[in-house]
Amino acid sequence: MEENIDNIIKLAWCDKTSFEKIKRIHGVTESEVIKIMRKSLRPKSFKLWRTRVNGRTRKHEKKRILSEKPFKLESHL
Numbered sequence: 001m002e003e004n005i006d007n008i009i010k011l012a013w014c015d016k017t018s019f020e021k022i023k024r025i026h027g028v029t030e031s032e033v034i035k036i037m038r039k040s041l042r043p044k045s046f047k048l049w050r051t052r053v054n055g056r057t058r059k060h061e062k063k064r065i066l067s068e069k070p071f072k073l074e075s076h077l
Contacts, residue, residue, distance in 0.1 A: 008036055013049065 008026055011017045012033050019030040028036070038046050 005036060005040060008033060009040055012037055012053075015052075 004026060008022060008028060011022050011025070019033060022033055023029055034050075037049055041049065
């Protein structure tokens with residue numbers, strides 16, 4: 001179980017990993033991830049993480065614009 005919590009924390013800190021992906025991998029909802037983070041991190045670290053995550057579209061798949069193609073440097077030269 002400790003191994004799963006460590007992996008959930010790593011995924012939650014990663015900006016590119018959405019809460020939906022964490023749920024698919026570990027079966028843990030966004031609110032449960034927040035509870036795990038609150039319990040496992042120091043208060044200041046938790047506040048920093050929440051500040052980063054709030055309003056970030058990459059953490060929620062539904063907020064992303066999936067129709068856009070990824071940026072390619074060659075196409076802009």
